[in-house]
Amino acid sequence: MRDEISEHTTNRLSLYVRFLNELDEKGVRTVSSSVLAGQFGLNAALIRKDLAHFGDLGVRGVGYVVKDLRRELQAILGLDRKLAVSIIGAGNLGLALADYPGFRREGFRIVALFDTLREKVGQESRTGVRIYDIQELREVAHREGITIAVIAVPAASAQQVVSTVVEAGIRAVLNFSPGALRVPPDVKLKSVDLTVSLESLSFYLASVESGGRG
Amino acid sequence: MRDEISEHTTNRLSLYVRFLNELDEKGVRTVSSSVLAGQFGLNAALIRKDLAHFGDLGVRGVGYVVKDLRRELQAILGLDRKLAVSIIGAGNLGLALADYPGFRREGFRIVALFDTLREKVGQESRTGVRIYDIQELREVAHREGITIAVIAVPAASAQQVVSTVVEAGIRAVLNFSPGALRVPPDVKLKSVDLTVSLESLSFYLASVESGGRG
DNA sequence: CCATGTGAAAGTCTTCACAGCG
DNA sequence: CGCTGTGAAGACTTTCACATGG
Numbered sequence: 001m002r003d004e005i006s007e008h009t010t011n012r013l014s015l016y017v018r019f020l021n022e023l024d025e026k027g028v029r030t031v032s033s034s035v036l037a038g039q040f041g042l043n044a045a046l047i048r049k050d051l052a053h054f055g056d057l058g059v060r061g062v063g064y065v066v067k068d069l070r071r072e073l074q075a076i077l078g079l080d081r082k083l084a085v086s087i088i089g090a091g092n093l094g095l096a097l098a099d100y101p102g103f104r105r106e107g108f109r110i111v112a113l114f115d116t117l118r119e120k121v122g123q124e125s126r127t128g129v130r131i132y133d134i135q136e137l138r139e140v141a142h143r144e145g146i147t148i149a150v151i152a153v154p155a156a157s158a159q160q161v162v163s164t165v166v167e168a169g170i171r172a173v174l175n176f177s178p179g180a181l182r183v184p185p186d187v188k189l190k191s192v193d194l195t196v197s198l199e200s201l202s203f204y205l206a207s208v209e210s211g212g213r214g
Numbered sequence: 215m216r217d218e219i220s221e222h223t224t225n226r227l228s229l230y231v232r233f234l235n236e237l238d239e240k241g242v243r244t245v246s247s248s249v250l251a252g253q254f255g256l257n258a259a260l261i262r263k264d265l266a267h268f269g270d271l272g273v274r275g276v277g278y279v280v281k282d283l284r285r286e287l288q289a290i291l292g293l294d295r296k297l298a299v300s301i302i303g304a305g306n307l308g309l310a311l312a313d314y315p316g317f318r319r320e321g322f323r324i325v326a327l328f329d330t331l332r333e334k335v336g337q338e339s340r341t342g343v344r345i346y347d348i349q350e351l352r353e354v355a356h357r358e359g360i361t362i363a364v365i366a367v368p369a370a371s372a373q374q375v376v377s378t379v380v381e382a383g384i385r386a387v388l389n390f391s392p393g394a395l396r397v398p399p400d401v402k403l404k405s406v407d408l409t410v411s412l413e414s415l416s417f418y419l420a421s422v423e424s425g426g427r428g
Numbered sequence: 429c430c431a432t433g434t435g436a437a438a439g440t441c442t443t444c445a446c447a448g449c450g
Numbered sequence: 451c452g453c454t455g456t457g458a459a460g461a462c463t464t465t466c467a468c469a470t471g472g
Contacts, residue, residue, distance in 0.1 A: 006462080011414055013413075014407070014410040017413075032430090034431080042464095045466070046465075049463095056433075059431085059471095060432045060472050061429070076417065077413050078417055078420025083416055099306050102408060106412070172418055190414055194311070194314060195232070198317060198320070198388060199291050199320065202386075203227070204385075205402075208385070220441075222441070246452090257443055257444090262454060263456080271454095273449095273450065274448075274454045277452090
């Protein structure tokens with residue numbers, strides 16, 4: 001893990017892990033870079049480059065041993081530790097994310113929701129994730145060992161919330177609010193902008209109509 | 215709109231529009247590329263390049279006229295038409311997306327939810343989006359002029375669902391299911407992989423610990 | 429022989445630096 | 451003068467092509 005790994009690469013590693021899980025369940029023993037490439041519509045050399053960052057994971061003439069590669073990538077991605085995650089904002093989106101089965105399946109533990117509304121605090125999501133007052137964030141985060149926060153609050157309060165999260169000692173934030181957020185350089189902020197995603201489709205449709213392509 | 219516009223560029227255009235809306239509300243008349251750059255942590259030249267794709271939108275020595283640039287970008291992104299959107303999958307995530315205020319605010323109309331479960335069909339989301347049987351997709355899509363579908367179903371049914379969507383004549387798809395989906399070349403598929411996003415944070419935390427950076 | 433690992437080439441995106449124009 | 455628009459340079463990412471080794 002010497003040189004700098006790009007986010008493009010790490011995102012693809014996640015995809016590889018998921019597919020390796022499937023292969024392992026099916027009892028497949030080895031897989032080649034070209035099979036992986038076919039699965040994801042990528043170039044085989046790119047996949048080998050991605051994996052070669054982490055040492056000689058493959059076997060020449062054979063490919064990659066599914067179980068070994070899977071274990072290796074899980075360790076690299078830190079998925080061998082059941083990270084504790086909290087969701088800030090118990091609105092529709094926050095509640096949906098708290099109960100999203102994909103997070104659990106990949107080894108995350110959603111341990112708490114936070115909100116400011118009195119009538120929500122003390123309640124639970126459908127799958128039983130408890131809603132705390134945001135003021136309890138620091139304490140609960142410490143107690144539960146929360147290392148990742150997911151922000152699902154309205155744009156107007158997002159900056160305030162992210163600051164609270166950072167003050168509570170959380171260094172990794174997944175943000176679903178629109179708009180720019182500022183975090184210290186030692187905090188990793190990843191934003192998913194739902195509106196931008198939809199608008200890129202709108203652009204595609206507009207440009208198809210006007211004769212471009214998109 | 216001659217040469218090919220990259221998705222990086224169109225994604226940023228969405229951000230610019232949102233900020234221009236704010237500026238316009240505040241009564242700001244003009245804005246320079248360096249102010250925009252500061253807002254988003256980007257390089258000013260990049261912003262000028264993004265905008266220059268679409269003609270000479272700026273005024274030398276002055277900057278960009280907020281109202282004009284906003285209108286121009288909205289037209290480019292196709293946001294001047296209130297596109298009709300449907301959500302496939304009335305689970306937690308689908309319902310949350312159907313009621314997500316950000317979509318409406320940016321000019322989209324969420325006109326229908328679709329599901330296969332009898333007990334859901336005929337119900338409505340909190341804000342009153344009706345749930346139809348997926349079998350009605352073609353008819354409702356045609357009647358309501360739906361041009362964008364959002365996929366929020368479990369991974370196992372996603373490929374089947376996306377095929378149904380394409381058969382109904384919808385050419386733009388926003389996918390929230392994990393895993394690779396195949397669509398014809400004239401269909402634009404944009405995927406948001408929630409698990410990959412969380413895992414990139416996990417990688418960051420793991421690499422910080424092991425002395426790298428991430 | 430076969431598939432990996434990897435320099436070199438190609439392609440893409442961003443930044444620099446400055447000419448051009450209101 | 452100030453800020454846009456842009457050619458050229460630089461940085462980053464992907465693909466090619468092949469040497470390497472089980």
